[in-house]
Amino acid sequence: MIYNGKNLDESVTWQEITTAGTIKGGGTSKQFKTGDWRSHRPVIHMEKCKQCLLCAPVCPDSAIPVKDGKRGEFDYDHCKGCGVCVEVCPFDAITFEKESK
Amino acid sequence: MAIKERLSGNEAVANAMRQANLDVVAAFPITPSTEIPQYFSQYVANGKVKTVFVPVESEHSAMSACIGAEIAGARSSTATSSCGLALMYEMLGVGASLRAPVVMACITRALTGPINIHNDHSDAMAASDCGWIQLHAETAQEAYDQYLMSFLLAEDPRVQLPVMACQDGFITSHAVENIELLEDEVVSQFVGTYEPQDWLLDPTTSTAFGPYDSPAYLMEHKRQQSQAMRNALPVFKEVAAKFEQISGRKYDVIETYCTEDAERLIVLIGSSAGTAKTVVDELRSRGEKVGLVKITMFRPFPREEIAQALSGAQAVAVLDKSDPMSGIGGPVYADVCVALSQSNRRPLLVNYIYGLGGRDVRPEHIEQVFEDLKKDLRDGGWKDDYRYLAVRGE
Numbered sequence: 001m002i003y004n005g006k007n008l009d010e011s012v013t014w015q016e017i018t019t020a021g022t023i024k025g026g027g028t029s030k031q032f033k034t035g036d037w038r039s040h041r042p043v044i045h046m047e048k049c050k051q052c053l054l055c056a057p058v059c060p061d062s063a064i065p066v067k068d069g070k071r072g073e074f075d076y077d078h079c080k081g082c083g084v085c086v087e088v089c090p091f092d093a094i095t096f097e098k099e100s101k
Numbered sequence: 102m103a104i105k106e107r108l109s110g111n112e113a114v115a116n117a118m119r120q121a122n123l124d125v126v127a128a129f130p131i132t133p134s135t136e137i138p139q140y141f142s143q144y145v146a147n148g149k150v151k152t153v154f155v156p157v158e159s160e161h162s163a164m165s166a167c168i169g170a171e172i173a174g175a176r177s178s179t180a181t182s183s184c185g186l187a188l189m190y191e192m193l194g195v196g197a198s199l200r201a202p203v204v205m206a207c208i209t210r211a212l213t214g215p216i217n218i219h220n221d222h223s224d225a226m227a228a229s230d231c232g233w234i235q236l237h238a239e240t241a242q243e244a245y246d247q248y249l250m251s252f253l254l255a256e257d258p259r260v261q262l263p264v265m266a267c268q269d270g271f272i273t274s275h276a277v278e279n280i281e282l283l284e285d286e287v288v289s290q291f292v293g294t295y296e297p298q299d300w301l302l303d304p305t306t307s308t309a310f311g312p313y314d315s316p317a318y319l320m321e322h323k324r325q326q327s328q329a330m331r332n333a334l335p336v337f338k339e340v341a342a343k344f345e346q347i348s349g350r351k352y353d354v355i356e357t358y359c360t361e362d363a364e365r366l367i368v369l370i371g372s373s374a375g376t377a378k379t380v381v382d383e384l385r386s387r388g389e390k391v392g393l394v395k396i397t398m399f400r401p402f403p404r405e406e407i408a409q410a411l412s413g414a415q416a417v418a419v420l421d422k423s424d425p426m427s428g429i430g431g432p433v434y435a436d437v438c439v440a441l442s443q444s445n446r447r448p449l450l451v452n453y454i455y456g457l458g459g460r461d462v463r464p465e466h467i468e469q470v471f472e473d474l475k476k477d478l479r480d481g482g483w484k485d486d487y488r489y490l491a492v493r494g495e
Contacts, residue, residue, distance in 0.1 A: 017325065020198060
């Protein structure tokens, strides 16, 4: 049976899929890309960013990684485009742009 | 050594519950539940069992708690009846699809309305397509035995499905009968310890149960669940063979009574089988070739066994103790028709709705069915196969 989300895709057969969809192991949501239904994406303009870090804690999807006291590029695999970071930024360093296919 | 006792069906199952090494019993402690949780709570209070008893606020919660306990890795059970079972409806499907092997004693009683608390099968039949295995008992002895067998069946890795162990309300649940109980140690060894495949409290891994199943995956899970239900039939035969070794009592998915050379047969479920056997004996003594098929396992439906048992008969009456108002007959009749659909030899088939809301089922009623079948055969068919037995009015 395929317990690990990494190996699970839409080719799985009924014989291989886990009983009742049970998932083993923690942190499996990382393997599940939820950013693909975003209609708008936040874009960070680093020249305006003062690294005040007000944006990172308000992100509901932890899609703003912070390392050594500085925020980095958005994690677009998991950002759902809610725009909260855009609203909270005091320096207009984040713009909200329509997703184009 | 077996223990000879005289017990009601409820007392018998409460004893089985005491013996079954249960970790959790969650039940709604007042009506419409049965006396079973009442007796069991006394065992808990008197220190006879180590089971955690959860007196929940509703049947919906009783089933939820049982499912939660099973997921955690605990063996759990409950008991209910009638509208109590109806209140569990949502959770019945959840438990089955989560593959939580809960064992439930179901005391079959009418689903209101009109308001009625007496025996028929409308509660169990309304819940028969929720993914639960369903066993039906004729006597208190069978109720006790089948409840105990249910654990091995439910927890078998090839099955892993919940079981409803049913007996007829009042007729079996409240009437006191002679019964043979097994010794505590014998039962304890028979049911063993619950060893789930996956369980929430497993310290070696973290596990998520019951995640959202998108359209890309749900059908695979349903196909898997369907296989588990199909597996339950042969697994029950294995469990019954094991049970025979400790009890000397034989069980199968159906019971046939004088069917071998029978021209006319009755198919039914539950306590009325006793009455029907008496009538078969009486008619046989007068040289009439009649017989009975009692269905013990209703889910999964014993398709091949039924087709085999009915293949030699000329006319068959299927008796249903519920009417789902489908407009074409009862649920047992519908499934018997499916079972026979691929047979080369199909007997004349009729359906009787009988014994609703606790209406007495007397030998003369069963005799009338056999008499009707004789007339149908003489007439070479019937005008109406969807009939009510012993109802007033033309």
